[in-house]
Amino acid sequence: MTTTTDTRRAAAHPATAAAAAKRNDLVLAAFRVVVSFLFGLHGLQGLGFLGGVDGQGGAVAFGSWPGWYGSVIELVGAVLVLTGLAARPAAFVLSGVMAYAYFTVHQPEALLPMHNMGELAAVYSWVFLLLAVLGPGAFTVQRALRR
Numbered sequence: 001m002t003t004t005t006d007t008r009r010a011a012a013h014p015a016t017a018a019a020a021a022k023r024n025d026l027v028l029a030a031f032r033v034v035v036s037f038l039f040g041l042h043g044l045q046g047l048g049f050l051g052g053v054d055g056q057g058g059a060v061a062f063g064s065w066p067g068w069y070g071s072v073i074e075l076v077g078a079v080l081v082l083t084g085l086a087a088r089p090a091a092f093v094l095s096g097v098m099a100y101a102y103f104t105v106h107q108p109e110a111l112l113p114m115h116n117m118g119e120l121a122a123v124y125s126w127v128f129l130l131l132a133v134l135g136p137g138a139f140t141v142q143r144a145l146r147r
Helices: 001-012 014-046 069-083 087-106 120-134 141-146
Strands: none
Touching: 014 069, 014 120, 069 087, 087 120
């Protein structure tokens, strides 16, 4: 019922619809930037920065599969999503990376994410899938380069 009412209001007041669209773009851009920044930190951690994977500066072994390659994919993908360059394909890949991490690392430990420490992997997988479907929003480097 609310959607119908909102649609009627937007049709009656184009300025209201434009303001709502701009607000949605701002929120989506902020969401994209914050999530990809945090995810990029996770990728850096796997490469030995920010305390590393063990809190002592240790990195995943160079060239190891899937750890080292996963960390590189996480970092590069996070930068692409953050800037909005090829954000949809990058978000889709990151969603798959996190689904892979959940089902190969976390899920064999226990059935539920609360018990297998896989909550972050599951949430990131769905968040990046959402960004792949919705897109990065209006405020991206890619859109600025097109102008």
